[in-house]
Amino acid sequence: MEVAPAVNLDPKIREGLANAAVALAREAKYYSAATVEFLVDADTGAYYFIEVNPRVQVEHTVTEMVTGIDIVQAQIQIAQGLELHGAEMNLPRQQKLRLHVTPCSAA
Numbered sequence: 644m645e646v647a648p649a650v651n652l653d654p655k656i657r658e659g660l661a662n663a664a665v666a667l668a669r670e671a672k673y674y675s676a677a678t679v680e681f682l683v684d685a686d687t688g689a690y691y692f693i694e695v696n697p698r699v700q701v702e703h704t705v706t707e708m709v710t711g712i713d714i715v716q717a718q719i720q721i722a723q724g725l726e727l728h729g730a731e732m733n734l735p736r737q738q739k740l741r742l743h744v745t746p747c748s749a750a
Contacts, residue, residue, distance in 0.1 A: 647709045648742045656688050663692070665737050673697065674727075676718040709742045 648657070664679035678700050680693040703714045712734060717727075725731045735741075 647705045648744065652683070653688060656683060656690065660690055661737055661740075663690070667692070667695065671695075675721050676703075676714050678702070709744070710740060711743060 660681055660683075663681070667679060668674070668677065673695075675697065676699050678696040678698075680696070681690045682693055683690045699714055699718060706712075707714055717732065717734065720732050721727070727734045728736060
């Protein structure tokens with residue numbers, strides 16, 4: 644079962660993780676769908692980079708549910724040369740992205 648967004652994650656840590664993932668992608672000049680993974684120390688709140696998976700992963704449907712963004716469609720549009728925040732795609736910037744808590748159930 645996937646639970647998203649993580650219910651016990653401090654919003655400041657979530658923001659730090661998002662900022663670190665965006666900074667990593669910018670530094671690498673990577674402009675497509677990817678999963679950036681971190682480990683978070685529950686006691687200290689420190690987080691550590693694990694890996695980047697430069698592809699859509701099986702969990703992408705959970706991300707789509709909580710962000711309202713069709714990741715597969717977005718990846719195709721990026722490959723076509725459209726701008727993430729341009730008129731055609733009109734995706735929000737990271738700091739304006741809103742997460743929607745959705746009920747979940749075990750399969």
